[in-house]
Amino acid sequence: MTKPELTIADAIREVTVAMQKAIADGYRSRMIDADDLIEVLLAIADRLDPPVPDTTNQVVCPCPDCGMADADRLVWQNGEFVRCDACGTIYAPDA
Ligand SMILES: [Zn+2]
Structure with missing residues (x-):
């Protein structure tokens, strides 16, 4: 069984990679606002605890x-x- 810290770290890494790709592909602005932050935090939460x-x-x-x-x-x-x-x-x- 993997350590919970590693699972959390992996979730953050995966979301970060997805964000970097979205920025590189031009789908997402480099300017971050409150909505972006909420989206990122929810994306990490969804990876750790997928919605039913x-x-x-x-x-x-x-x-x-x-x-x-x-x-x-x-x-x-x-x-x-x-x-x-x-x-x-x-x-x-x-x-
Ligand atoms: Zn099919």
């Missing part, structure tokens, strides 16, 4: 390829097959 996924919109037969189970991302085709909006796989949910 909302399972109310999950289907019984998720995409066999990528595991997508969100009903909004799985579109019925001709009432027989389902097309996964995430990866494009078309499958028969009953199979």
Whole structure:
């Protein structure tokens, strides 16, 4: 089992790398404000303690390829097959 300090350090490192990449790619300004700080702190908290996924919109037969189970991302085709909006796989949910 890893030490909790290492988990926290890794979470901070991962979020920092993501922030640096966003800045380098031009998605994020170098100017930091209160909203940025809140976003960063919440991102670290989410990595340490991921929010419980909302399972109310999950289907019984998720995409066999990528595991997508969100009903909004799985579109019925001709009432027989389902097309996964995430990866494009078309499958028969009953199979
Ligand atoms: Zn899929």
